[in-house]
Amino acid sequence: MKVVIIEDENFAAQALAAMVMELKPRTKILEILPSIEETVAWFKTNTPPELIFCDIHLSDGNSFEIFNQVEVSCPVIFTTAYDQYAIEAFKVNSIDYLLKPIKKEKLTGAIAKFESLNHQGLHEQLNNFQQLLQDVQSKSKPKTKSRFMVKSGQSIQVIPTEEVAYFIAEDGIVLLVNCEGKRFAVNNSLDQLEEQLDTHSFFRANRQLIINIMAVEKAESYFKGRLLLRTKPETPGDQVISSSKAAAFRQWLEM
Structure with missing residues (x-):
């Protein structure tokens, strides 16, 4: 198994x-890929391998961006901490899902499920995969936030989005920076914020910035197809958009 x-x-x-190697010693791990950019490349x-194990974030x-850029020609087992609605979609359309931290008995079952599929079963899984992407992406976005409540001294301030x-x-802290450059700590992670914000107005530039x-x-051309982002107010340090996101960023600017 590759x-x-x-x-x-x-x-x-x-x-x-x-x-995986303990359960299936003859398995060949072709590659461990840590990012969308490296995976697409x-x-x-x-x-393609015979099987993919794929984290979501x-x-x-979001790793679904990978499958929007390259054709999936093998089954996928997701490793995830996603909400229940997404898990239901995984049950229907993917080989299996594994909640983190991954337990050996669950991994055993997922591999057994993969090995039990015949050619027709694999074909059906691949046909269902695009439906999975659509289901998860459409259901994963709650109503967009219109305001944020932040602490300002001893009081609470409301900042419209x-x-x-x-x-x-x-x-380790996520900061909201308003148009005047004032900074406020928020309790949300960037992953959570990405799901709550209007995608016409906000873009996840990189791991640190929305x-x-x-x-x-x-946005200036940078090394290896990347973009160097200039903002007002300025961000601390250089903010770089990866080559895999550069095209999406340009499309977003034109929306």
Whole structure:
């Protein structure tokens, strides 16, 4: 069995690889891929594996972006901590799903399910995969947030979403930065915010930043097809958009 693991946490990836090898010693782990960008590049230049283990949230975005950019020609077992609605979709349309932390007995069952599929079963799984992407992506977005409540000294301040320039992660804290450059801590993760914000106005630029289109000053060409983002108010440090996201970013600017 030839396997590719898509996982941005090295410890989790190595642990999964070790469990797979323990259960199926003749397995060949072709590659462990930590990001959308690297995964897309790998699939464009390599023969597909027989099975993919794929985490949902990667360092540079949602892993479903991978399957929007490259054709899936093998079954997928998701490793996820997603909400129940998504799990129901996985049950119907994917080989299996594994909730983190992954337990050996669950992994055993998932591999057994994969091995039990005949040619027709594999064909049906691949046909269902695009439906899975559509189901999860359409159901994963709750109503967009119209305002945020933040603490300002001893009081609570309400900031309308349209007054947010960007959200940035710094030292384990997510900060809301308004159009005046004032910074406020919020309790949401960037992954949660990405699902709650209007995609016409906000874009997940990278692992650290979600930007409002009104705060984009310009995007400059950077190394290896990437973009260097300039914002107003300015962000701390350089903010780079990966080559795999550059096209989507340009399309977003034109929406």
